[in-house]
Amino acid sequence: MYSEEKKLMVAELICDDRIPPMKFRELAGFLQVPKQNRSELSEILDALIREGKVAVDKEGRYVNDALLHVKGQYFGTGKGFGFVRPEGKGSEADIFIPEGKDMEAMHGDSVLVTITCEAYESNGKRNRPEGIVVKILARANEEIVGTFQKSKDFGFVRPDNQKLDFDVYIAKEHTKGAVSGQKVVCRLKHFGTSRQNPEGTITEILGHRNDPGVDVISVVRAYGLPTDFPEEVYEEVAAIPDYVTEEEKEGRLDLREVQMVTIDGEDAKDLDDAISIEKHGSTYTLGVHIADVSHYVKEGSTLDKEAINRGTSVYLADRVIPMLPHALSNGICSLNAGEDRLALSCIMELDESGRVTSHKLAETLVHIDRRMSYKAVKGILENHDEALMKEYEDFVPMFETMRELSAIIRARREERGAIDFDFPECKIIVGEDGKIKDIVPYDRNVATKLIEDFMLMANETIAEEFYWLELPFVYRNHETPDPERMTKLNIFINNFGYHLHGAKDSVHAKELQKLLNRIAGTPEEAVISRLTLRSMKQAKYAPDCLGHFGLAAKYYCHFTSPIRRYPDLQIHRIIKEYLHGELTGKRISHYEAILGERADRSSMCERRAEEAEREVEKRKKAEYMSHFLGEVYDGVISGVTGWGLYVELPNTVEGMIRMVDLRGDYYRYEEAQARLVGERSGKVYSLGQRIRVQLAAVDPLASTIDFVPFFK
Numbered sequence: 081m082y083s084e085e086k087k088l089m090v091a092e093l094i095c096d097d098r099i100p101p102m103k104f105r106e107l108a109g110f111l112q113v114p115k116q117n118r119s120e121l122s123e124i125l126d127a128l129i130r131e132g133k134v135a136v137d138k139e140g141r142y143v144n145d146a147l148l149h150v151k152g153q154y155f156g157t158g159k160g161f162g163f164v165r166p167e168g169k170g171s172e173a174d175i176f177i178p179e180g181k182d183m184e185a186m187h188g189d190s191v192l193v194t195i196t197c198e199a200y201e202s203n204g205k206r207n208r209p210e211g212i213v214v215k216i217l218a219r220a221n222e223e224i225v226g227t228f229q230k231s232k233d234f235g236f237v238r239p240d241n242q243k244l245d246f247d248v249y250i251a252k253e254h255t256k257g258a259v260s261g262q263k264v265v266c267r268l269k270h271f272g273t274s275r276q277n278p279e280g281t282i283t284e285i286l287g288h289r290n291d292p293g294v295d296v297i298s299v300v301r302a303y304g305l306p307t308d309f310p311e312e313v314y315e316e317v318a319a320i321p322d323y324v325t326e327e328e329k330e331g332r333l334d335l336r337e338v339q340m341v342t343i344d345g346e347d348a349k350d351l352d353d354a355i356s357i358e359k360h361g362s363t364y365t366l367g368v369h370i371a372d373v374s375h376y377v378k379e380g381s382t383l384d385k386e387a388i389n390r391g392t393s394v395y396l397a398d399r400v401i402p403m404l405p406h407a408l409s410n411g412i413c414s415l416n417a418g419e420d421r422l423a424l425s426c427i428m429e430l431d432e433s434g435r436v437t438s439h440k441l442a443e444t445l446v447h448i449d450r451r452m453s454y455k456a457v458k459g460i461l462e463n464h465d466e467a468l469m470k471e472y473e474d475f476v477p478m479f480e481t482m483r484e485l486s487a488i489i490r491a492r493r494e495e496r497g498a499i500d501f502d503f504p505e506c507k508i509i510v511g512e513d514g515k516i517k518d519i520v521p522y523d524r525n526v527a528t529k530l531i532e533d534f535m536l537m538a539n540e541t542i543a544e545e546f547y548w549l550e551l552p553f554v555y556r557n558h559e560t561p562d563p564e565r566m567t568k569l570n571i572f573i574n575n576f577g578y579h580l581h582g583a584k585d586s587v588h589a590k591e592l593q594k595l596l597n598r599i600a601g602t603p604e605e606a607v608i609s610r611l612t613l614r615s616m617k618q619a620k621y622a623p624d625c626l627g628h629f630g631l632a633a634k635y636y637c638h639f640t641s642p643i644r645r646y647p648d649l650q651i652h653r654i655i656k657e658y659l660h661g662e663l664t665g666k667r668i669s670h671y672e673a674i675l676g677e678r679a680d681r682s683s684m685c686e687r688r689a690e691e692a693e694r695e696v697e698k699r700k701k702a703e704y705m706s707h708f709l710g711e712v713y714d715g716v717i718s719g720v721t722g723w724g725l726y727v728e729l730p731n732t733v734e735g736m737i738r739m740v741d742l743r744g745d746y747y748r749y750e751e752a753q754a755r756l757v758g759e760r761s762g763k764v765y766s767l768g769q770r771i772r773v774q775l776a777a778v779d780p781l782a783s784t785i786d787f788v789p790f791f792k
Contacts, residue, residue, distance in 0.1 A: 095144040161176070258282050286298055306401070317383070317405050417449065462526055507521075540635055554638075555635070575767075723738065
């Protein structure tokens, strides 16, 4: 049997681009392997091929597998063709996979691809490279959630995920008694071929598709979101006192006499940040006090392992799937008013221009004076509500100082070019029966903005300090947009009379903020804002500091939400070890070894949570609109495609006008101008255009909403 050292040595030799590819006999000679030992070399090469590290080219030479194949994730479209996104790349690097060339890969599978056609330019448009899937490395869909349909002698499951364009065959003896219309979980026994559907077994019946809450449960199961905590986690939590002990108070900076409040949504229960502020002359002392979750969630504990697995709390329409058990997140870790709590504080001195002149990090003991809501603070600062100002008269000067500093900080951030996306977002109101009651806009006001400003300031201040300390850390990076995407965005906004400077090379965040300022209040604002956001890269966690493009910040991290985000909890541990002088030698090596994986895991969990949240929102919106068939609405064209128009209503609901419903003319799709043009009438439908529509059809199961143009 060969050793791992030998295998590693052979792999390094073959993958060394300074050494030409060799056939087996040449390789054996180069390595001076005696004939009697060549079977061992053959075993090593076979193992390296199985592991995807080495491949054999057409000439029979052993080469670095990466030279022949691209490893990535397959993205289905539900239309036959698909795309593969290479590992570590953004969507701009996607490889097009034509219909029939996917080797029956399913959406989400990890695959190997051979490139058959490199990217090329045609008619001023850059076309993606094309490839074929040659190997499926890992299946992403061993379990599928969908709707069961029963036939006489068998059944089948139609997946909820529309990117899985197949039905799963279920033999009669494997239906578990399911009836038509029930949402089920099925485990695949066979992944199918081009001639045969996948085959599976029903493992769980979630309920009928029309039962309250079943739609949300289906999404939770489809995305593999963990719900129940292991018993060992509850046992650990039970051993944690629900109050701060005298022993725990020792050695901490006592801030219990400092006036301090939390400001959150009215229904928030996990309060992990509090604010204190004072002004002396032209100097502000801003304290951002964050729950010391790391004091209770120890590295390597069962609690910690479960938090790593979850990565983040998930906020769905009618429920929260927390990263930590409620006994912690709503209890001893929550900065509840009137209770002593442990915190990790960032206390900053700022001058009259909003520049941090000095700061201090400390383990603290705090006592929150009042639990404030955004609504109440807005009522005081914007509406000057007399009843509220009377109720909180001892705190009004504090709120006025907060507003003053917030405005200075925000102006300074805007001056450097930070991008402030102010989308019309919504909140879905669900009743106790699980049915959606209303869709209301989020109120982004002076109170929400000042908390946002103070949290960003703390995050930047801490990230900058640890960058210059050159210690292991987890940063929140948002890289510079791809120039090709910025060029496409520039072409699009030219249709509205706008222009971006530097789009062909390296656009500055300030240019995008100027664009957003210019479109504020215009019919095309929402459309251009969303397209601008989609043209940017996705923010990620990483142990290397690459800056945050959207905030125009050189240094940025997530420090302020350790109850609901694992990266925040992770850097709390690092900060505390640094404060105690323990971040040396072995501990530095430990963090250098784990932070890359921790950051990747957190980014993956964040994306999963966002996708699940969007899916639930789509389903709830479709359910809500199903009660208003035939109603007429004023909307804005939010998307133009070759198959129709997308229209967004003021309540953020989006639906489609299909091409077939644009009656009376044949419409030509002009992609570059993002518009449809009538061949006979010359009528134009373009992005950002206001349009009156009638609700024609809704399919809550497919989360689709259909409009038709409405003419008086």
